[in-house]
Amino acid sequence: MTNRPGNQFASDNYAGICPEAWQAMEQANHGFATSYGDDAWTLQACNALRDFFETDCEVFFAFNGTAANSLALASLCQSYHSVICHETAHVETDECGAMEFFSNGTKLLTVSGPDGKVDLAEVEHTVNKRADIHYPKPKALSITQSTELGTLYTPDELVAIHGTTKRLGLKLHMDGARFANALASLQLPPKELTWRAGVDVLTFGGTKSGMAYGEAVVFFDREMAGEFDYRCKQAGQLASKMRFLAAPWMGLLKEGALLRHAAHANRCARSLSEQLAAIPNVSMVHPTEANAVFIQIPEQAIEELRRKGWVFYTFIGSGHCRFMCSWATTDADVTSLVEDVKKAVGQG
Numbered sequence: 001m002t003n004r005p006g007n008q009f010a011s012d013n014y015a016g017i018c019p020e021a022w023q024a025m026e027q028a029n030h031g032f033a034t035s036y037g038d039d040a041w042t043l044q045a046c047n048a049l050r051d052f053f054e055t056d057c058e059v060f061f062a063f064n065g066t067a068a069n070s071l072a073l074a075s076l077c078q079s080y081h082s083v084i085c086h087e088t089a090h091v092e093t094d095e096c097g098a099m100e101f102f103s104n105g106t107k108l109l110t111v112s113g114p115d116g117k118v119d120l121a122e123v124e125h126t127v128n129k130r131a132d133i134h135y136p137k138p139k140a141l142s143i144t145q146s147t148e149l150g151t152l153y154t155p156d157e158l159v160a161i162h163g164t165t166k167r168l169g170l171k172l173h174m175d176g177a178r179f180a181n182a183l184a185s186l187q188l189p190p191k192e193l194t195w196r197a198g199v200d201v202l203t204f205g206g207t208k209s210g211m212a213y214g215e216a217v218v219f220f221d222r223e224m225a226g227e228f229d230y231r232c233k234q235a236g237q238l239a240s241k242m243r244f245l246a247a248p249w250m251g252l253l254k255e256g257a258l259l260r261h262a263a264h265a266n267r268c269a270r271s272l273s274e275q276l277a278a279i280p281n282v283s284m285v286h287p288t289e290a291n292a293v294f295i296q297i298p299e300q301a302i303e304e305l306r307r308k309g310w311v312f313y314t315f316i317g318s319g320h321c322r323f324m325c326s327w328a329t330t331d332a333d334v335t336s337l338v339e340d341v342k343k344a345v346g347q348g
């Protein structure tokens with residue numbers, strides 16, 4: 001395997017820490033501060049998130065997305081309830097049953113739908129097909145924005161989802177591990193894609209947006225956040241040096257760094273997508289609407305790319321090649337990958 005010094009397209013979590021998050025951590029690293037979140041940085045980061053969403057939301061910080069998602073969903077349900085999600089949802093396919101574990105048995109019920117987005121008729125069917133006591137009662141819908149397949153729910157689709165959840169009495173959770181990429185792409189105020197669209201609780205991803213670690217759990221309905229702090233503590237998610245989980249948010253939210261980096265990642269993905277689409281023998285799989293590009297190429301071409309040292313996933317969704325761009329991706333990385341794909345499919 002070539003010792004490739006350049007960047008990789010495996011996941012946006014292969015990238016390092018962006019300068020703004022790093023600097024904010026450095027600034028927080030002076031002197032002593034109260035532990036367990038009773039510090040000035042945590043207060044300021046929570047307030048920065050309230051300003052960002054333009055509402056008095058309740059904010060908690062967890063170490064990673066799996067914990068943030070599972071605890072958020074567990075807080076919406078009793079153990080005999082169920083949560084509906086897309087069959088490719090991270091909570092279903094990539095969290096090792098953490099939601100079921102932290103909720104003491106709440107069941108995930110999956111639905112399908114094109115390009116990683118839930119089909120609302122299926123959601124409705126899942127809720128209404130049974131009303132008896134033997135069925136795990138559906139209580140919440142979890143959607144991912146941007147989706148696991150690099151697509152976006154449009155504002156109109158969110159309106160339709162809200163209409164459905166409201167009618168069916170479901171709470172709405174959004175897995176926003178890549179919410180910043182959705183925001184940068186749709187160019188709408190954060191409130192329009194969250195609480196104004198009926199989202200009760202958002203898992204807001206920091207890690208894939210350029211932080212070392214850390215996701216914010218944002219409750220737009222403060223009532224639902226009752227005793228969530230105990231849930232975090234019990235699950236091992238209450239950082240004693242909380243200032244270092246909180247401070248990077250200020251770095252990212254200050255002067256628009258979060259959206260600037262996300263827009264950059266999206267732009268790289270768009271450029272990669274356009275260049276790959278122009279190569280004969282390469283089939284595009286999902287529309288490139290955020291920072292992921294999915295393609296289908298012959299198995300031997302996949303092996304050839306791997307031999308050259310490229311790292312990428314083929315286990316997401318329908319199992320095609322996924323190339324993920326991040327704040328740290330460069331135009332040179334994109335060009336270099338495109339050249340190698342051309343050669344691998346016999347067009348270079």
Ligand SMILES: *Cc1c(COP(=O)(O)O)cnc(C)c1O
Nearest residue numbers: 064065066067090144148175177
């Ligand atoms: C990466 C990711 C998460 C969080 O994963 P962790 O590894 O637990 O931090 C959650 N949801 C989606 C859609 C993701 O891509």
